[in-house]
Amino acid sequence: MAVRIQEAAFGAGAELDRFTADAPGAGAVVSFTGVVRDVDGGLRHMLIEHYPGMTERAITALVSEAKARWNLTDALVIHRFGQLAPGDPIMMVATASAHRADAFAAADFLMDYLKSRAPFWKKEVTADGADWVAAKDADEDALSRW
Amino acid sequence: MAVRIQEAAFGAGAELDRFTADAPGAGAVVSFTGVVRDVDGGLRHMLIEHYPGMTERAITALVSEAKARWNLTDALVIHRFGQLAPGDPIMMVATASAHRADAFAAADFLMDYLKSRAPFWKKEVTADGADWVAAKDADEDALSRW
């Protein structure tokens, strides 16, 4: 199990390969990658602010809950902060299990909770200025699935 | 959208990176990788037989149904046949969407149907001999979710 909060860019493919190689007997590996999308008017960059300390605590608690609820052999969460360019991976979740249903459910759960319970805030910077991304009701509502 | 049925090995990470780079505006990319698991007594290798022609038709139809049901910007299915070693990726599904829920649901759907509706058969070869892998009732039952 690993939780990495970092400013540096990462390669989702290289992380997936390393995660899979380290998960013998898993059989099923699910990954989610969040990518910086362009916006109308052209995104110059995205700024991600976070709450050092609480971020690691909150995500580690989520991963522990996922391990308790599903049969996982391993889990990985990487989330960047700082300045990101369009097309950059923002974050990634990977889960490994003997059973694909567990790997899917745990990755889906981790994403839903990361969206609304991990202390990150995104700001989009365009030629017109900078705007904080608003939280979506749908993201909060998604938590009721679990 | 790409469907590849191949004997050659593939790298899941490299495929994920290529898929993500080709999916601008997606924001959310989900991947599933199935890996050859070792078995009690030690797996020498796995043999995968398939039905050339029908395999491509069946999987292409599944991908079309996934596109009709969810908002996807792209989808990828790779499935190997022939002789595979423990730890080798057997197959991979990737989905890209503006919305993570669509990417997760479509990948989950594709996996459930690939398991039970794409004409592949696995045989495990150990020191004790060779056995066809039996289909699981749970895999057939999983289809009722959709």
Next chain:
Amino acid sequence: MDILYFAWVRERIGLPRETIQTEAATVADLVAELCAREDRYAAAFADVTALRVALDQELTGFDAPLAGVREVAFFPPMTGG
């Protein structure tokens, strides 16, 4: 008509494909005709609930008619993914 066999069905019958002349009206009729030919067919088709059939590469049932069909395939439940 081309008949294809996969996985342990192929192994029991001992060949991957054959071309036959048949007047069978349905898949079930074809299975009965094959079973009557040799024991290895009877062994392979002993329990058709353990088998699947595709006509011209589309999954179907054992009661499906064979009129106009060029390719019939018999195999166990699939185990891909």
Next chain:
Amino acid sequence: MDILYFAWVRERIGLPRETIQTEAATVADLVAELCAREDRYAAAFADVTALRVALDQELTGFDAPLAGVREVAFFPPMTGG
């Protein structure tokens, strides 16, 4: 007590963190005390339903007691992932 501000709360108040002496019993009491200090606080806390609060790095509600708490953080709903 350390008070931390993030995202637009930080921008409106104009600083990321400060240390204050307070007798406030609850988060809501602390918010009222800060709002009484300067307009920039009143602006940031104008609608607390648009805010979240964490005490010692655990999310909680505005009615939570502050006894024993070392670190209070105010921020908008999170938008990670």
